[in-house]
Amino acid sequence: MNYSGSQYEKAVTAGELDRSHVGQTVSFQPNDFTVVFGRIAGIARTDAQVYLSLEGVGGGTHLKDEYDLPVAHEVYVQLDPLSSAGKTISDAERVIKEKLDEIKKNLLDRDQKSGSE
Structure with a gap:
């Protein structure tokens, strides 16, 4: 082991x-x-x-x-539960921000495609 x-x-x-x-x-x-x-x-x-x-x-x-x-x-x-929780929250915030940026980009791409038709 x-x-x-x-x-x-x-x-x-x-x-x-x-x-x-x-x-x-x-x-x-x-x-x-x-x-x-x-x-x-x-x-x-x-x-x-x-x-x-x-x-x-x-x-x-x-x-x-x-x-x-x-x-x-x-x-x-x-690990200290409070510092661990802060790290987990920071990681979650980063993932949420990345997803929001991705959604924003997709919406902008969709608007540009429908505006060119």
Whole structure:
């Protein structure tokens, strides 16, 4: 398995995680067979390792709620919903503008054709 996050997440190394990430949703692949999705409950670190405690993951028979990751291990943090929404709105505005320009051009072409007949 080769998990690479979603379009709504950004990749950071585990060593970049700090207290501002507590409470945020994170996803990562701790080994070749598992992908973890959960909310960060706590972060501890040493020079070589980052220890993540997660909410919403433990409680199953095979699910862990604590993970030890090397500081260089890639994890995926959800993008800020407000900045993501702004990007989505900007993209939608661009598409609408392009469609309106296309309709305008078609109407002008139609007017020119009917005026020449």
